[in-house]
Amino acid sequence: MISPDLAPLENLAKIGKLKPEPSDARESAGLIRSATVRLHDARNTALSIESRFDLAYNAAHSAALAALRAAGFRSDNRYLVFQCLAHTLSLPAAEWVLLNQAHTKRNLAEYEGDLDVTESFVAELIEQVERVLQAVKDL
Numbered sequence: 001m002i003s004p005d006l007a008p009l010e011n012l013a014k015i016g017k018l019k020p021e022p023s024d025a026r027e028s029a030g031l032i033r034s035a036t037v038r039l040h041d042a043r044n045t046a047l048s049i050e051s052r053f054d055l056a057y058n059a060a061h062s063a064a065l066a067a068l069r070a071a072g073f074r075s076d077n078r079y080l081v082f083q084c085l086a087h088t089l090s091l092p093a094a095e096w097v098l099l100n101q102a103h104t105k106r107n108l109a110e111y112e113g114d115l116d117v118t119e120s121f122v123a124e125l126i127e128q129v130e131r132v133l134q135a136v137k138d139l
Helices: 006-016 025-041 049-070 078-083 093-112 119-137
Strands: none
Touching: 025 049, 025 093, 049 078, 049 093, 049 119, 078 093, 093 119
């Protein structure tokens, strides 16, 4: 893995988008555990597609937040947590853009009651979360 470039995160902290905060091993372990359990449950095809999406999305958020926390920052903005993966895990935009799509779908479901996901989207989301989670574990 390429070493993360934290300068953009420091710039976001300067303008108040991120909060610098020392990482906490116990918190990181809890976020990784949460992501792992939710990802496992998201693979359960006996659950509804909506439940599987919700589990995969929340696993993605926990993993991305663990990466941000490991870098020594915190954010109140879910979208920004995903966007920062370009810096916390050196993920190319093409890899975290799917998480942004999931975030948009989650917001439509949460705030407008409209969830439009397919089996193939959820499967792709699960695969992406697996890669993100492994990268976080490798930190």
